[in-house]
Amino acid sequence: MKNLIYIFLLILPGISFGQQIAKSEQGTFLLKNGTLVTVTNGTKKADLLIKDGKISAIGETINADNNTSIIDCTGKFIYPGFIDSGCNLGLSEVGSVALTQDYNELGSFTPHMQALTAVNPNAVAIPVTRVNGVTAVFTKPSGGRFPGTGSAISLHGYTPQQMYAGFSGVIMNYPSTGKRNRWDRRSAEDIKKENDKAAKELTDVWSKAILYARIDSAAKASSKSKEGYNPGMDAIVDVVNGEASILIEVNKATDIKAAIKWATEHKLKAIITGAADGWRVTEELKASGFPVITGPVLATPSRNSDKYDTPYSNAAKMQKAGIKIAIRTNDTENVRNLPYHAGFAATYGLGKEEALKSITINPAQIFGIADKYGSLEEGKMASLFISDGDPFETKTQITKLFINGWNVPIESRHTLLYDEFLDRDPGLESKK
Amino acid sequence: MKIIKLIPLLFLPILLSAQVEQGDVLIKNGTVITITDGIKENTDVLISNGKIKSIGEGLAAGDDVRTIDAAGHYVMPGIIDAHSHIALDAVNEATNVVTAEVWQGDALNPFDVGIYRALAGGVTISHAMHGSANAIGGQCQTIKHRWGITDQYDLMMDGAPRTIKFALGENPMRVHGERYGLMPRTRMGVEQVFRKAFSEGKAYMEQWEKHSANKSANAVAPEYDIRLETLADILKGDILIHCHSYRADEILMLMNVLGDFGVNKICFQHVNEGFKVAPELAEFGATASVFADWWAYKFEVYYSTAYNAAILTKNGVVTSINSDSGELIRHLYHEAGKSQKYGGLSDNDALKLITINPAIQLGIDDRVGSLEVGKDGDIAIFKNHPLSIYAVPQYTIVDGIVRFDINEDPADVRMDIDPEETAPAFFEQGGHDHDADGCMHGVFEQLFEKH
Numbered sequence: 074m075k076n077l078i079y080i081f082l083l084i085l086p087g088i089s090f091g092q093q094i095a096k097s098e099q100g101t102f103l104l105k106n107g108t109l110v111t112v113t114n115g116t117k118k119a120d121l122l123i124k125d126g127k128i129s130a131i132g133e134t135i136n137a138d139n140n141t142s143i144i145d146c147t148g149k150f151i152y153p154g155f156i157d158s159g160c161n162l163g164l165s166e167v168g169s170v171a172l173t174q175d176y177n178e179l180g181s182f183t184p185h186m187q188a189l190t191a192v193n194p195n196a197v198a199i200p201v202t203r204v205n206g207v208t209a210v211f212t213k214p215s216g217g218r219f220p221g222t223g224s225a226i227s228l229h230g231y232t233p234q235q236m237y238a239g240f241s242g243v244i245m246n247y248p249s250t251g252k253r254n255r256w257d258r259r260s261a262e263d264i265k266k267e268n269d270k271a272a273k274e275l276t277d278v279w280s281k282a283i284l285y286a287r288i289d290s291a292a293k294a295s296s297k298s299k300e301g302y303n304p305g306m307d308a309i310v311d312v313v314n315g316e317a318s319i320l321i322e323v324n325k326a327t328d329i330k331a332a333i334k335w336a337t338e339h340k341l342k343a344i345i346t347g348a349a350d351g352w353r354v355t356e357e358l359k360a361s362g363f364p365v366i367t368g369p370v371l372a373t374p375s376r377n378s379d380k381y382d383t384p385y386s387n388a389a390k391m392q393k394a395g396i397k398i399a400i401r402t403n404d405t406e407n408v409r410n411l412p413y414h415a416g417f418a419a420t421y422g423l424g425k426e427e428a429l430k431s432i433t434i435n436p437a438q439i440f441g442i443a444d445k446y447g448s449l450e451e452g453k454m455a456s457l458f459i460s461d462g463d464p465f466e467t468k469t470q471i472t473k474l475f476i477n478g479w480n481v482p483i484e485s486r487h488t489l490l491y492d493e494f495l496d497r498d499p500g501l502e503s504k505k
Numbered sequence: 506m507k508i509i510k511l512i513p514l515l516f517l518p519i520l521l522s523a524q525v526e527q528g529d530v531l532i533k534n535g536t537v538i539t540i541t542d543g544i545k546e547n548t549d550v551l552i553s554n555g556k557i558k559s560i561g562e563g564l565a566a567g568d569d570v571r572t573i574d575a576a577g578h579y580v581m582p583g584i585i586d587a588h589s590h591i592a593l594d595a596v597n598e599a600t601n602v603v604t605a606e607v608w609q610g611d612a613l614n615p616f617d618v619g620i621y622r623a624l625a626g627g628v629t630i631s632h633a634m635h636g637s638a639n640a641i642g643g644q645c646q647t648i649k650h651r652w653g654i655t656d657q658y659d660l661m662m663d664g665a666p667r668t669i670k671f672a673l674g675e676n677p678m679r680v681h682g683e684r685y686g687l688m689p690r691t692r693m694g695v696e697q698v699f700r701k702a703f704s705e706g707k708a709y710m711e712q713w714e715k716h717s718a719n720k721s722a723n724a725v726a727p728e729y730d731i732r733l734e735t736l737a738d739i740l741k742g743d744i745l746i747h748c749h750s751y752r753a754d755e756i757l758m759l760m761n762v763l764g765d766f767g768v769n770k771i772c773f774q775h776v777n778e779g780f781k782v783a784p785e786l787a788e789f790g791a792t793a794s795v796f797a798d799w800w801a802y803k804f805e806v807y808y809s810t811a812y813n814a815a816i817l818t819k820n821g822v823v824t825s826i827n828s829d830s831g832e833l834i835r836h837l838y839h840e841a842g843k844s845q846k847y848g849g850l851s852d853n854d855a856l857k858l859i860t861i862n863p864a865i866q867l868g869i870d871d872r873v874g875s876l877e878v879g880k881d882g883d884i885a886i887f888k889n890h891p892l893s894i895y896a897v898p899q900y901t902i903v904d905g906i907v908r909f910d911i912n913e914d915p916a917d918v919r920m921d922i923d924p925e926e927t928a929p930a931f932f933e934q935g936g937h938d939h940d941a942d943g944c945m946h947g948v949f950e951q952l953f954e955k956h
Contacts, residue, residue, distance in 0.1 A: 168802035169675075198801060251931035261927065325931045350931070373832045377618045378917040378929040381625040381835065406801035413839065416894035465894045467842030487800075491812035491848065494780045495819060501784045 107146030126478030154208025154456035159401030163192035177216035185308035186221030200485035205409040229476035240440035247323035326350040355394035389422030399436040416465030527555025528905035535575030552882030555904035583629025583883030587863035588827035591619035597636035605735035607643035613657040616921035624909035626835035627885030637672035637749035637944035666868035671748035706736025783820035797840035815848020825863035
């Protein structure tokens with residue numbers, strides 16, 4: 074009976090079965106004769122063994138036992154899976170349908186909202202994303218001053234816990250003196266007033282948070298329980314104590330300077346995100362020591378007076394100033410374009426090598442998960458892909474995909490629709 | 506009838522003033538991608554008086570003619586965007602489900618820096634479209650990116666056919682059905698809006714034909730109505746239809762309606778589910794202008810595939826890739842490249858998606874869209890192949906005038922600066938709008954903004 078099921082599974086991809094994606098398989102895989110772009114140890118021709126979900130060996134010639142599936146990678150390239158360091162993937166299904174959006178809770182101070190709670194492991198966009206080589210993302214809430222806590226997830230698994238990739242961070246939107254968009258008709262005076270009010274609110278919230286953290290540690294020291302229920306404050310205690318990361322979204326030059334000053338004064342473990350104007354304040358960013366997650370790269374300049382290629386070249390200017398950078402899409406359904414965001418940054422000054430780091434080892438280091446992800450090294454999780462060329466090049470095809478050792482099919486709604494409709498049958502009514 | 510014949514005369518001064526600057530340029534030793542006649546290595550292109558005078562080796566021109574050394578570079582036709590809303594002060598006349606009488610040519614804005622940013626992406630022509638709030642929206646205008654001119658009418662591509670925007674599905678349904686409680690609230694209603702409008706246009710046309718045939722000196726002319734007049738022009742085939750659409754069923758519906766009224770010139774825009782009815786589109790002779798990979802921003806694009814352009818092309822549908830966005834328009838060469846990732850189109854087929862095919866859809870393929878002697882001198886020059894991620898536009902030429910030159914590219918190109926603005930406004934960045942396509946610009950800002 075079991076054999077019959079296997080035969081059925083083998084012929085399954087040939088049948089259009091209500092647009093279901095085939096199952097992933099786990100096992101021992103030997104990737105023979107590929108060109109390994111390790112990111113941390115150069116590029117070399119070698120074999121790579123995947124076992125128990127990990128990269129168990131990298132070597133010139135690795136021998137396989139009987140239980141190992143051999144994948145010939147001659148002429149192919151093997152890259153560590155890409156990591157999008159900021160997006161809403163899994164938190165929104167259809168952009169215009171509010172009830173399918175789970176990234177924006179009511180309220181301004183809601184750091185206890187957990188993105189991981191609302192990640193839909195079966196979001197249609199997840200397979201669409203991973204077949205382009207993006208194997209992990211940092212998915213985050215947005216809106217409000219403290220919209221919640223984001224989490225790094227691998228793009229494979231049936232529960233959020235299975236997907237969790239080992240990092241969570243509180244999101245903060247630093248008060249902005251910029252316009253919201255091109256249709257924002259507020260006068261400079263109104264914007265300043267609103268910003269002053271927001272700054273005061275932030276000061277108030279943070280003094281309370283500091284006080285709360287003191288009470289919290291006192292309570293812990295005396296093993297007494299705290300009074301009252303305050304999940305928001307509980308969610309940022311570790312941030313206040315400088316133990317947990319806070320991702321500070323800030324884009325305009327003057328605001329970035331203010332955010333750096335604020336985070337430095339409070340001795341926070343900050344990650345600056347957005348940083349559209351980062352190239353204008355490289356000195357301050359460098360001096361702060363904070364890493365920067367920037368993007369989208371494929372974006373229009375923030376000012377009409379900015380040069381057309383400002384968003385393309387921003388990452389390069391920050392990297393050259395010695396700032397550690399990662400690149401994000403800040404997208405939902407098109408997180409799959411992460412390699413192209415990095416590719417444009419590469420073209421406009423960052424170079425291929427640094428651009429590759431900005432979507433692999435750099436985000437892994439910024440998130441503190443570089444022991445598991447971000448490069449091809451023995452002992453790391455086997456999240457990687459095989460391609461027929463440079464993955465930044467638009468036409469390059471990804472031929473195999475592994476996430477935490479699972480051999481994931483190169484299938485998504487988009488490929489299944491292609492298979493079904495390229496030669497539609499029946500075709501034209503009149504021709505039948 | 507005489508009055509009607511006089512109306513075009515009113516526009517005559519405008520048309521005459523549209524005789525904009527035309528230039529001479531000699532492009533030396535480039536890899537010339539002609540689109541219609543293969544690739545020519547180490548070849549020169551000479552533009553004289555705004556037109557391509559010759560393509561060949563060892564061409565020479567007078568000392569006063571600007572020469573561009575394109576050795577190692579790729580020379581291709583200027584990129585054409587069949588769906589854009591740049592250079593416009595207004596996009597949606599969202600006050601009636603039929604507004605065929607309004608015209609984007611009246612809302613052109615030559616000071617929009619979006620024009621320069623499009624040039625910096627090799628785009629020389631765009632189709633400035635009305636929005637998608639109404640089933641029958643306004644007339645659109647094909648423009649040339651003559652950045653630097655200040656007369657709005659000088660943006661117009663003189664001689665380009667008239668075009669009009671139609672819209673199916675969610676946008677007219679929510680603006681009129683949900684918001685105003687007027688038909689259409691469903692895709693059934695959308696069909697009837699077209700049938701009613703075309704029937705009225707047909708009756709109007711017949712009244713005027715009858716009147717024209719009447720030799721009596723006492724004959725009373727029917728009442729003139731510019732909306733019905735425009736609908737009549739559509740039925741006569743004088744206006745090309747560009748229809749915002751997503752779902753397969755509504756695409757089939759409109760082809761049925763058009764078939765009943767004897768109209769066959771249509772380009773479906775967005776047409777995310779075009780791949781499902783590609784054989785029907787090909788049979789009808791309809792064309793398709795699509796996004797490379799946009800999907801899931803609303804429910805009617807949830808069942809999409811980035812392989813759309815490839816499926817349509819392989820089924821014989823003339824297909825283009827458009828921007829509908831001030832962001833995407835800056836890298837349509839990259840968007841076209843996605844048709845190679847998703848469906849494996851050849852280099853030339855991929856480049857046709859942003860050159861000759863959109864030119865066909867706008868009815869200007871005799872003038873632009875390929876590098877041929879006699880065509881307009883609209884050219885984009887790239888470092889690295891334009892379909893490569895490493896491509897960088899170097900020069901963009903419109904009518905023989907260099908409008909973008911990467912070596913003379915000032916940081917601030919604004920021509921229209923608000924004197925009360927102490928520091929230039931900073932706009933918070935993000936991805937694209939997650940809940941709307943560019944076609945709804947103006948509608949939500951004007952009507953639905955919650956204060």
